[in-house]
Amino acid sequence: MTLTSVTRWDEFMEGIWRQNPLFVMVLGLCPALAVTVSAVNALSMGLATTFVLTCSCVLVSLLRKLIPKEVRIATYIVIIATFVTVVDYLIQAVSLALYDALGAFIQLIVVNCIILGRAEAHASKNPLLPTLINALGMSAGFTIGLFALGSVREILGAGTFFGIPLFGPDFQPWVVMVLPPGGFFVLGAWLLIFAAIARRKQRKLAEATQNA
Amino acid sequence: MTSAAIPPQTTSAVAMIRTLGLIAALCGLIIVSAYQGTYDAVQENKRIAVERAVFKVIPTAKSIVEYAAAPIGTIVKVGAGGTAPNAVPEGAVKFYAGYDASGKLSGIAAEGVAKGYSDNVRILYAYDPATAMISGFGVVAMRETPGIGDKILVDKGFLASFPLQASLSADGAILSREIVTVKHGSKANPWEIDAITGATITSRAVGRAINDSAKRLLPRIVPRISELKEQP
Numbered sequence: 526m527t528l529t530s531v532t533r534w535d536e537f538m539e540g541i542w543r544q545n546p547l548f549v550m551v552l553g554l555c556p557a558l559a560v561t562v563s564a565v566n567a568l569s570m571g572l573a574t575t576f577v578l579t580c581s582c583v584l585v586s587l588l589r590k591l592i593p594k595e596v597r598i599a600t601y602i603v604i605i606a607t608f609v610t611v612v613d614y615l616i617q618a619v620s621l622a623l624y625d626a627l628g629a630f631i632q633l634i635v636v637n638c639i640i641l642g643r644a645e646a647h648a649s650k651n652p653l654l655p656t657l658i659n660a661l662g663m664s665a666g667f668t669i670g671l672f673a674l675g676s677v678r679e680i681l682g683a684g685t686f687f688g689i690p691l692f693g694p695d696f697q698p699w700v701v702m703v704l705p706p707g708g709f710f711v712l713g714a715w716l717l718i719f720a721a722i723a724r725r726k727q728r729k730l731a732e733a734t735q736n737a
Numbered sequence: 738m739t740s741a742a743i744p745p746q747t748t749s750a751v752a753m754i755r756t757l758g759l760i761a762a763l764c765g766l767i768i769v770s771a772y773q774g775t776y777d778a779v780q781e782n783k784r785i786a787v788e789r790a791v792f793k794v795i796p797t798a799k800s801i802v803e804y805a806a807a808p809i810g811t812i813v814k815v816g817a818g819g820t821a822p823n824a825v826p827e828g829a830v831k832f833y834a835g836y837d838a839s840g841k842l843s844g845i846a847a848e849g850v851a852k853g854y855s856d857n858v859r860i861l862y863a864y865d866p867a868t869a870m871i872s873g874f875g876v877v878a879m880r881e882t883p884g885i886g887d888k889i890l891v892d893k894g895f896l897a898s899f900p901l902q903a904s905l906s907a908d909g910a911i912l913s914r915e916i917v918t919v920k921h922g923s924k925a926n927p928w929e930i931d932a933i934t935g936a937t938i939t940s941r942a943v944g945r946a947i948n949d950s951a952k953r954l955l956p957r958i959v960p961r962i963s964e965l966k967e968q969p
Contacts, residue, residue: 562883591756593748600760607764611771618778621786625878682883700884 533658540662546639547670548719553639556630557671558708564687566626567675571668573616573631577608578640578667579660582648586656589649601644602635609635639667670715677711678702791833793875794863795844798835802969805829806957812964830954835863840968842866847954848877849946856880858942864955866962870900870927871916871947879939886939894921895933895940902927903951905959912952918944 546552556574561567581604585592592600613631616624624631634640643663648656679685682702684692701707791801803815805825813820815831825831832847845864850857858881862874873896881887889895906913914928918941924931932940958965 588760591759593753593756595748596753596757599757603757603760603764607767610768614771614775614779617782618775621782698884700882703883 533655536655536658537662537665540659540664540666541669542666544663545666545670545719546663547667547674548715550639551716552642553637553667554712555633556637557674558705558712560627560630561671561675561678561708561711562682562703563626563679563685564672564676565623567671568668569616569623570627570630571664571671573612573627574634574637574640574667575661575664576612576615577605577634577637578643578664579657580608580611581605581640582643582656582660583653585644585648586651586653592649597645597649598641601641601649605640605644606635639663673715674708674711677714678707682707787833790861790875790877791835791846794846794861794873795835797837797843799838800836800968802834802836803831804834804965805831806954808957812958812961814969830950830957832954832958834965836968842962842966842968844872845958845965847950849948849950851942851944851946851949853879853881853942854886854936854938855882858939858946860943860946862947862950864903864951865900866959866965868900869902869904869959871903871951872900874899874943874947881936881939885936888933888936889939889943892933892936894931898924898930900927901930901947903955905955909960910956912948912955916944916948916951 540546544550547554547557553574556570560570581601584604585601588600609632612634616627616631643660647659651659676686679687680691681699682704684690684696684698690696699707702711788801792798804812805815805820806812807826807829811826813826813829815821815825830847832845834842835844835846837843845866846861847864848859848861850859852858856879858879859877860874861877863872864870865872876890879886881889901916902914903916904913905911912928914926916928916930918930918932918937919925920937921932921934923929930940930944
């Protein structure tokens with residue numbers, strides 16, 4: 526790999542791992558807790574957010590020299606709201622059942638702080654290609670995070686995965702997992718795992734420097 | 738304000754308005770094309786969703802016609818070959834008539850709404866004009882607690898309450914008996930729904946949704962049921 530492709534890959538991985546919007550930055554919790562009752566819902570929400578985040582960041586990046594800084598927030602919100610409306614219609618066209626399941630949280634993508642945060646912190650200062658890579662990385666990180674929540678909640682709370690029964694008819698579903706408190710339990714557990722990994726890495730690094 | 742008073746590094750008002758205007762126009766274009774592009778698919782999805790729900794509550798139906806019953810007397814057909822959906826008379830109640838393969842009326846379906854445990858419970862119930870009974874119901878949308886409120890779809894005791902008596906009073910203006918949800922195990926009459934223990938609020942919502950809708954709809958359509966007997 527050349528140097529540029531390494532940095533690009535690094536930039537992409539940043540959203541998935543080091544700067545994961547859900548597990549590291551702990552942003553976008555409203556959809557993360559509300560719609561992740563099943564793997565399908567979580568994945569759809571992740572893909573909808575991916576579409577909005579990527580399209581808005583690309584447009585913001587393309588127009589960045591045109592947008593005066595005094596009106597930048599208003600501009601970003603208009604751009605984000607546009608793509609949220611587009612994704613709203615697209616989901617209705619694909620499946621009404623999915624649209625009902627995601628409910629108001631589709632429209633609420635417009636206030637997802639990850640998207641405005643990316644537009645302001647990254648897309649407004651970078652050319653198209655780095656913006657696209659960063660946006661895709663962040664979206665992938667968010668989607669993976671939602672999927673991690675959704676699959677655990679569906680498996681424990683309904684005994685199914687993508688609607689396929691896993692444990693046979695005798696399984697008594699752990700209903701609390703698909704209720705709002707379950708969202709907090711599962712998110713807490715994932716944060717704990719991530720924190721433990723980060724801590725272990727730190728300790729190893731400290732030991733390595735001490736030995737050196 | 739004169740132009741000399743504006744420091745050189747400030748963006749001019751014209752530039753700001755131009756940018757906002759340009760972006761608003763661009764975004765407007767994107768939204769309108771998305772709306773136009775998905776309109777047919779969305780309408781088709783909505784129609785399929787309604788049909789699927791009606792076929793579920795009237796299993797013998799093979800085709801569906803949408804009607805609206807106006808407060809005084811008239812029943813108008815809505816949609817293809819009838820009144821446009823936005824021209825339905827004010828105060829009219831929408832309902833669906835299901836017809837079997839030979840074009841005979843096999844049942845009437847209508848929507849009812851009542852407040853459940855969390856948010857509204859929207860149901861579609863079926864009325865059988867031959868027996869003057871509510872033969873069953875299906876859920877259109879609800880956000881009831883999984884594993885508790887959603888038992889209304891599977892609980893055997895609850896579903897055994899159907900068919901429910903929904904006959905009209907002698908003058909045809911009201912239901913002879915209001916449909917009510919009663920405590921689990923105390924159902925004694927054909928117009929009562931046996932509540933589910935632990936899901937009383939959702940059970941009551943179903944009863945109220947059916948009752949509120951039926952007492953508005955049935956007095957309007959029962960006297961004119963002969964108009965609906967054959968598929969138009």
